Amino acid sequence: MIKNISNLGDAALYCDFGTExxxxxxxxxxxxFNNLRDSNFLGITNITPSYNKLVISFDLKLTSFxxxxxxxxxxxLKKINNSKNNLIEIPVxxxxxxxxxxxxxxxxxxxxxxxxxxxxxxxxxxxYMTGFIAGMPFLGDMDKSLFAKRLETPRVKVPKxxxxxxxxxxxxxxxxxxxxxxxxxxxxxxxFDNKKNIEPNLINPGDTISFYPISKLEYEKxxx
Amino acid sequence: MKKNMNKNYFExxxxxxxxxxxxxxxxxxxxxxxxxxxAMDNRNFxxxxxxxxxxxxxxxxxxxxxxxxxxYIGENISINVTGNVNFKIxxxxxxxxxxxxxxxxxxxxxxxxxxxTNRSVYGYLSIGGTFEVDYYLNSCSTNTKAxxxxxxxxxxEKGQIIxxxxxxxxxxxxxxxxxxxxxxxxxxxxxxHFDYFSKxxxxxxxxxxxxxxxxxxxxxxxxxxxxxxxxxxxxxxxEGLVKGVIQITADGDPIIMLSDHGTIGGYPxxxxxxxxxxxxxxxxxxxxxxxxxxxxLKDAETIFxxxxxxxxxxxxxxx
Numbered sequence: 126m127i128k129n130i131s132n133l134g135d136a137a138l139y140c141d142f143g144t145e146x147x148x149x150x151x152x153x154x155x156x157x158f159n160n161l162r163d164s165n166f167l168g169i170t171n172i173t174p175s176y177n178k179l180v181i182s183f184d185l186k187l188t189s190f191x192x193x194x195x196x197x198x199x200x201x202l203k204k205i206n207n208s209k210n211n212l213i214e215i216p217v218x219x220x221x222x223x224x225x226x227x228x229x230x231x232x233x234x235x236x237x238x239x240x241x242x243x244x245x246x247x248x249x250x251x252x253y254m255t256g257f258i259a260g261m262p263f264l265g266d267m268d269k270s271l272f273a274k275r276l277e278t279p280r281v282k283v284p285k286x287x288x289x290x291x292x293x294x295x296x297x298x299x300x301x302x303x304x305x306x307x308x309x310x311x312x313x314x315x316x317f318d319n320k321k322n323i324e325p326n327l328i329n330p331g332d333t334i335s336f337y338p339i340s341k342l343e344y345e346k347x348x349x
Numbered sequence: 350m351k352k353n354m355n356k357n358y359f360e361x362x363x364x365x366x367x368x369x370x371x372x373x374x375x376x377x378x379x380x381x382x383x384x385x386x387x388a389m390d391n392r393n394f395x396x397x398x399x400x401x402x403x404x405x406x407x408x409x410x411x412x413x414x415x416x417x418x419x420x421y422i423g424e425n426i427s428i429n430v431t432g433n434v435n436f437k438i439x440x441x442x443x444x445x446x447x448x449x450x451x452x453x454x455x456x457x458x459x460x461x462x463x464x465x466t467n468r469s470v471y472g473y474l475s476i477g478g479t480f481e482v483d484y485y486l487n488s489c490s491t492n493t494k495a496x497x498x499x500x501x502x503x504x505x506e507k508g509q510i511i512x513x514x515x516x517x518x519x520x521x522x523x524x525x526x527x528x529x530x531x532x533x534x535x536x537x538x539x540x541x542h543f544d545y546f547s548k549x550x551x552x553x554x555x556x557x558x559x560x561x562x563x564x565x566x567x568x569x570x571x572x573x574x575x576x577x578x579x580x581x582x583x584x585x586x587x588e589g590l591v592k593g594v595i596q597i598t599a600d601g602d603p604i605i606m607l608s609d610h611g612t613i614g615g616y617p618x619x620x621x622x623x624x625x626x627x628x629x630x631x632x633x634x635x636x637x638x639x640x641x642x643x644x645x646l647k648d649a650e651t652i653f654x655x656x657x658x659x660x661x662x663x664x665x666x667x668x
Contacts, residue, residue: 133540133594134538135538135623135646136624137621146586170376171377172380173613174589176586177586177588179589180590185624185650256381256611258494259382260382302494317381319496319502325486326382330380
């Protein structure tokens with residue numbers, strides 16, 4: 126349930142679902158997101174789900190904070206099957222040239238490389254949200270032994286398709302971008318296809334991701 | 350060569366610093382990480398299309414600081430430039446001067462040289478017709494980060510050809526007198542993390558001046574001034590952002606989200622710029638100083654109504 130709805134400036138609502146990060150709260154956020162997408166309330170221009178918040182922006186020419194707040198409070202939630210809860214398998218190549226921060230992680234976590242990868246690949250990850258840059262999935266939760274801080278100085282350019290980890294989360298850099306997550310490998314799969322006009326992103330909030338390791342040779346083959 | 354005779358196009362002799370095609374922007378894709386984009390200065394975008402007698406959402410060419418130099422090949426076409434812009438037309442080796450906000454007839458072989466925006470950032474070129482551009486997710490707005498929209502998601506490049514279509518046969522003579530006023534105080538509404546900052550930090554946020562730095566673009570404006578120190582946490586769990594949000598980075602510097610901003614962010618939000626001040630905010634060039642002033646939601650809504658009325662008045666006065 127939404128704990129509180131406040132205004133974010135004069136043209137957006139800020140719905141607070143709590144402070145913790147867990148699947149239960151996040152499923153609630155996504156459920157509201159799907160219901161609001163279905164509701165067609167006048168003036169909504171964007172809805173952004175995240176771990177435990179939902180931000181709704183609107184056209185101030187068409188509606189207002191007070192009007193939309195009332196509509197959302199009175200919204201009757203339906204069970205919507207939009208989130209298909211897909212299981213998506215993503216290959217990752219951990220060759221030295223792609224695993225930019227594996228050495229740093231070994232020192233930081235005091236576990237060897239093989240063990241880091243063993244733990245990383247042994248779990249499935251839940252997609253809490255996508256965004257920041259187009260299609261980037263925020264996935265969790267990592268094994269506790271792999272919780273690592275961000276880089277002190279973020280990279281100016283993280284290569285496209287890099288797999289990064291920080292704290293309880295991992296993600297995939299869908300585009301070359303600045304970023305401070307610890308890079309442990311690279312996937313040959315295009316996560317966001319900017320040629321596709323319908324569903325350009327492969328991973329959606331609510332999906333489950335399973336990473337599996339591939340060799341450099343397989344990586345190169347898949348890229349072709 | 351013969352084939353080209355019927356075609357109308359611009360050849361890009363100089364691309365300018367950040368010239369992109371824009372329209373009203375892209376709705377409803379924040380949840381997959383695609384920002385709104387669209388023309389930064391909405392009022393000048395609307396005026397450009399209205400002066401051209403175009404549909405309100407027709408693509409325009411937006412430029413920043415130094416605009417493009419374009420050679421025109423084709424039948425006579427009307428164009429207009431909006432913003433606070435210095436430009437000239439070179440016709441048969443003669444320099445012709447014109448004003449913004451009026452339709453001008455371009456002739457075959459004319460060269461349109463958009464020299465600079467004057468004490469401002471963005472300007473717009475609209476034509477009596479349509480730039481032939483690609484659309485992606487219902488908008489032609491170029492987003493150079495996700496490489497989507499017109500021009501394969503890229504800025505204009507030297508030597509490229511911009512094809513034009515639907516050239517208006519009756520050339521409109523519309524114009525309007527309009528002066529872009531400057532703004533010194535940016536009005537904001539408190540953000541959800543206002544209480545992350547000490548009383549001293551809040552005091553200096555509202556009483557001191559901030560410098561607009563060169564690290565400002567379509568994604569955001571980075572400010573330098575007194576450090577806004579945090580008493581709770583310099584990071585939050587990442588959550589949705591909107592245009593105008595002011596985040597305070599871990600270094601204590603404010604950064605204002607603009608049209609191409611990342612859709613989610615992990616810094617505390619001290620405030621949000623009111624919608625009515627957005628067009629003027631984006632036009633503040635690096636090197637300028639700004640001050641923030643807090644207002645409440647009700648006043649912000651009233652000010653927006655007035656701003657919108659003013660825009661509509663301007664549009665209806667175009668003849």
